[in-house]
Amino acid sequence: MTALTPVDAKALADIALFAALPPAVLEEAAAMARTRPLPRGLRIFDQGEPAGRAHALLSGGVRITQAGSDGEEILVRLIGSGEIFGCVPVLTDGLYPADATAIVDAVELSWDPADLLALMQRHSRIAINMVAIVGKRLGEAQERLRELATQSADRRIARTLLRLLDQAGCRTGDGLRIDFPLRRKDIADIAGTTLHTASRILAAWQRDGLLISRNRHLVIASPEAMDRIAEGN
């Protein structure tokens, strides 16, 4: 528990959960929010513990991972700025379904789950925005499932990179850069393959000039070529 710092309502306008809301509602939500810096490496919450807060990221990046009863782990999602995380338990069983760790220095907003629920009850637009966000993630999870069941590792890795570009891409001089620092292990985990296979495929793409690795960031030199690999052409 950190000290309360007043939250600027303008910061909330960049969070998809609060899209298309009048200033008065943003101020109401800001008044209930707490802001907190998340130093790189910080474990924000643990899988299975009561969801004490509902979170949104103002800047930085957060890795969401989930382990099974056998300890095997997958990377569920990378959270970028403007995205919510650890909010669904408010409406399900009240337990965080996964671990969350800051992958760079980051800043979050958070709410008491009861306050977020009250906000959704008073302003249906917030609940509707949340359906859209969770629905889009469900669509992506189903896409990943289909890929994992039916597609080769290189196509899955290409799709993974394209989805990350879609989520957090920015244009640079030599291509499109993914705005998350990524280890090869992260790519392997998201694409559902082994570190060995992911390393082999990424190294080949780097040799071919498709991909550039710079300061723990990946730059896709040719999104068109990546798209062709993803489509199996």
Added chain:
Amino acid sequence: MTALTPVDAKALADIALFAALPPAVLEEAAAMARTRPLPRGLRIFDQGEPAGRAHALLSGGVRITQAGSDGEEILVRLIGSGEIFGCVPVLTDGLYPADATAIVDAVELSWDPADLLALMQRHSRIAINMVAIVGKRLGEAQERLRELATQSADRRIARTLLRLLDQAGCRTGDGLRIDFPLRRKDIADIAGTTLHTASRILAAWQRDGLLISRNRHLVIASPEAMDRIAEGN
């Protein structure tokens, strides 16, 4: 487009989307709904077409499948009575993300997407119920992803059967029966394995008395033993 038949508001009380709503709201939603019989085998909607209606199942079962650009298909979900389907596009891109087919004679309710959106705007509880439903499905999709990436086929099939019991199980004299008619191909598709592997595993469990197949339905004779397989013990 079938003729309008008046819908009994009481029927809506069994649909999770309308849980915990006062009778007046159920009547409002019923007045906007259309009911329609779905004969077994009917294709209810096609992946990629504009989502002309938002659906809920009053009785029967519906298979939701999704194909990739390469034609490879997965079984996304089986929908049982009281569940919604084809409702998320109302809040995302307006296109059905998958195909829906009746697997037994069934009855659905449906709404004009604009009417469902208006209902959610007026009654935040409906939007909140939808977050809970979609959030639960997201959790299940992530669980399937983790299993597919990390677990053996027999454990994935055992988890699939246990999840189906959870969704549509009923007690019989010799165990717990899954209330959907299931082909071995369905089990294989949900668990993300081949028909050959699923058939081999299911046949072994039938020989061992763990599983009984009767009139296209599966009965789990010992849910405890199935649970041990799912947990890898």
